[in-house]
Amino acid sequence: MQENARLPTPQMGPNGESGGLSFVGLIVHNLGTRRVRTALTALAVAIAVMAVVTLGVLTDSLKSSAAEVLSAGNADFTVAQKSVSDLLNSVVTDTQVTKIASTPGVASAVGVLVATIKLDPAHPLFLEIGITPESLSPFGVHVVAGSAYDATAPDEVMLGWQAADAFGKKVGSSIVMDGIRFRVVGIYSTGQVFADSASMMSLATLQARERKPATVTLTVVRVTKGASIERVRAAIEEANPNLATVRSATEYGRVDRNLQFLGAAQTGSQIIALVIGVIIVMNTMLLSFVERIREFGVLRAIGWSRSRLLGLVLGEAIGISFLGAGFGVGFAFVLTWGLERFSPLRGILQAQFTAGEVWTALYAAIAIGLLAALYPSARAAMLRPGASLRRE
Amino acid sequence: MTHASNASMGQGESQVALGMNAESPASTPVLEAVNVGVDYGEFHALVAANLSVAPGEWVAVTGPSGSGKSTLLQLFAAVDQPTSGSVRFQGEDLANRRHLDRYRRIEVGNVFQLHNLLPHLDAKRNIEIAMFGTHQGRQARSDRATDLLSLLELTAQAGHKPPDMSGGERQRVAIARALANSPAVILADEPTGSLDPAGAANIIAVFDRLHRTEGATIVMVTHDREVASAADRVIQLEGGRII
Ligand SMILES: Nc1ncnc2c1ncn2[C@@H]1O[C@H](COP(=O)(O)OP(=O)(O)O)[C@@H](O)[C@H]1O
Ligand SMILES: [Mg+2]
Numbered sequence A: 001m002q003e004n005a006r007l008p009t010p011q012m013g014p015n016g017e018s019g020g021l022s023f024v025g026l027i028v029h030n031l032g033t034r035r036v037r038t039a040l041t042a043l044a045v046a047i048a049v050m051a052v053v054t055l056g057v058l059t060d061s062l063k064s065s066a067a068e069v070l071s072a073g074n075a076d077f078t079v080a081q082k083s084v085s086d087l088l089n090s091v092v093t094d095t096q097v098t099k100i101a102s103t104p105g106v107a108s109a110v111g112v113l114v115a116t117i118k119l120d121p122a123h124p125l126f127l128e129i130g131i132t133p134e135s136l137s138p139f140g141v142h143v144v145a146g147s148a149y150d151a152t153a154p155d156e157v158m159l160g161w162q163a164a165d166a167f168g169k170k171v172g173s174s175i176v177m178d179g180i181r182f183r184v185v186g187i188y189s190t191g192q193v194f195a196d197s198a199s200m201m202s203l204a205t206l207q208a209r210e211r212k213p214a215t216v217t218l219t220v221v222r223v224t225k226g227a228s229i230e231r232v233r234a235a236i237e238e239a240n241p242n243l244a245t246v247r248s249a250t251e252y253g254r255v256d257r258n259l260q261f262l263g264a265a266q267t268g269s270q271i272i273a274l275v276i277g278v279i280i281v282m283n284t285m286l287l288s289f290v291e292r293i294r295e296f297g298v299l300r301a302i303g304w305s306r307s308r309l310l311g312l313v314l315g316e317a318i319g320i321s322f323l324g325a326g327f328g329v330g331f332a333f334v335l336t337w338g339l340e341r342f343s344p345l346r347g348i349l350q351a352q353f354t355a356g357e358v359w360t361a362l363y364a365a366i367a368i369g370l371l372a373a374l375y376p377s378a379r380a381a382m383l384r385p386g387a388s389l390r391r392e
Numbered sequence B: 001m002t003h004a005s006n007a008s009m010g011q012g013e014s015q016v017a018l019g020m021n022a023e024s025p026a027s028t029p030v031l032e033a034v035n036v037g038v039d040y041g042e043f044h045a046l047v048a049a050n051l052s053v054a055p056g057e058w059v060a061v062t063g064p065s066g067s068g069k070s071t072l073l074q075l076f077a078a079v080d081q082p083t084s085g086s087v088r089f090q091g092e093d094l095a096n097r098r099h100l101d102r103y104r105r106i107e108v109g110n111v112f113q114l115h116n117l118l119p120h121l122d123a124k125r126n127i128e129i130a131m132f133g134t135h136q137g138r139q140a141r142s143d144r145a146t147d148l149l150s151l152l153e154l155t156a157q158a159g160h161k162p163p164d165m166s167g168g169e170r171q172r173v174a175i176a177r178a179l180a181n182s183p184a185v186i187l188a189d190e191p192t193g194s195l196d197p198a199g200a201a202n203i204i205a206v207f208d209r210l211h212r213t214e215g216a217t218i219v220m221v222t223h224d225r226e227v228a229s230a231a232d233r234v235i236q237l238e239g240g241r242i243i
Helices: A002-006 A023-033 A035-070 A094-101 A161-167 A203-210 A229-239 A249-254 A257-291 A293-301 A306-342 A355-382 A385-390 B069-076 B100-107 B123-131 B138-151 B167-179 B197-214
Strands: A077-081 A106-117 A126-130 A142-146 A156-160 A174-177 A180-189 A199-201 A218-223 A243-246 B031-040 B043-053 B058-062 B084-089 B108-111 B185-189 B217-221 B233-238
Touching: A023 A035, A023 A306, A023 B123, A035 A257, A035 A306, A035 A355, A077 A229, A094 A106, A094 A218, A106 A203, A126 A203, A156 A161, A156 A174, A161 A180, A218 A229, A229 A243, A257 A293, A257 A306, A257 A355, A293 A306, A293 A385, A293 B100, A306 A355, A385 B069, B031 B069, B043 B069, B058 B069, B069 B185, B069 B217, B100 B108, B108 B167, B123 B138, B123 B167, B138 B167, B167 B185, B167 B197, B185 B197, B197 B217
Parallel strands: A126 A199, A156 A180, B058 B217, B058 B233, B108 B185, B185 B217
Antiparallel strands: A077 A218, A077 A243, A106 A126, A106 A218, A142 A180, A156 A199, A174 A180, B031 B043, B031 B084
8 A cells, every 4th residue: 555654653552542432431421511501401400309309308207207206115006086187186085095905905005195385486386295104104204304293283394305405404494385384393315306305294284284184195005915916906996986096107197187188299299390300301402402403413324323312312311310310319418407407397307318318319310311301312313314414 | 354354463554454345246336326316395306317336436426506416425325215216235225225324334434515523522533433333342443543543644633623623634534434434435425615725635635545545436526627527437417417
């Protein structure tokens, strides 16, 4: 070959500084080329992901907070009135408590009255738990300072250690609740955040104050050793048709319709967030598609198959999804952190971030990316190379 | 392809061997248009066109703007289909070919007139992406692109993106990309259309070199008679008819 002399010596060896481009490398490169657009699209995904994750975390947290009250102590299950609008409206009569206690297999049944008061603007939902002093121990309450209140004392109260901490109260301090001055006779601990942020007083005192004589809100049951929990539950529900037994947080909706609504609202809001995310991302991807018709036409004309082009567009969408998932989890974390500290949910919300939330974020983000890319990528794949080449 | 195995690695040209697929017997044309017509509605862009391109031949297609030159070339490139008649590659009707993607990737190398490189990829990567979907691995694609850049005297421009290159350099990158998979024929639509006379002469010199030393088969569209005169044969189109 005579052109040998004209051929310059290659300056890059086979392993030169610029290595070969892979398909994934091209996807990453394309995303990097449209940096601002990629970032903004990922932001849209991230906000949708944040909404989905935060709503999930909030609802789970509220469910488990509520369930913590139910499962105070080493209870096997809790009994409350069936399908009340709010657990706090549940009514179980003393007669029913006695009946539950005498059901075969029941070791102990502790009736508990629960009420909320507005302590001050920062604590609009402070919990008061009425329980007889002799039931404190079976209910799982440990007095860590001072002593328990007297069964008949109308002005004695115990504070959970977290509540005492928050209000700066000690044994001997006084606290005004609903216009009545109480003396703090003891500090207790249950190991459950919800109960430890509350107060406890004599059942009779609270029944009188709430004008709910001879009733409690719920009954905490422990079964005898060797008895079948499920059989005891069934027996109680059969004997008391207006009561429901609850064993775990997920069953909580059986008694509390608020939580059922909350769950439905959560699902609805999550779907709305996803749909809005899909619309925004699809809009951006369609815009990109129109701008890139010529590029796609060139790729088809030099022999790229439909599926490869489809893979390119979907790959870019998934790249955006991953970015959005990462940012979305970050945003959700910051948002719930803020809600835990600076909102009326302070003290109630105990958000738990687990691997589950990261997976939820990833699923949500990839669902958004793929759904949004479906139509634009199909149009890219269906482009007729000749027609798209003629475009200027 | 066996040319790589018999090449001694010490010589520069063995690394840039094009291995053009000019293996069909001399009697079988590489490309044929047989009574080809293309209609866009009532408009006849191409009428009963007949053209046969022999292996190793360099054919120029000329004619005024709108005479159907690009239409004819796009039929050969299999990016468009004829309304009537048939287009054949090495004797086989393209209408019967099942994998036109593969045809476009392997059998023909396209050089378009304008803006045909991806602007955000550098010269080397523009060549590499033409080899996606072939059996070549990443390193092989990189090596091949490097060799082609060297062949077209573009080694210094390997890392440059199209907007930072001259029109002539861009067109040479496009030629390198067209050669990436050792096609049987190069299809070039107005390859000098956007260039000044010196740039045009340079591109024609590249084609001439590929044609003479590599035996490349070339179908080139141009409205420039001077450029067309470099080819072995000149076809004239007017109003969609070969005259
Ligand atoms: N998709 C199309 N629809 C309608 N007319 C077209 C289309 N593509 C090309 N034409 C017309 O066909 C004629 C030939 O086009 P073309 O082959 O591009 O001409 P040229 O010889 O300039 O390359 C032109 O008049 C052009 O307007
Ligand atoms: Mg044209």
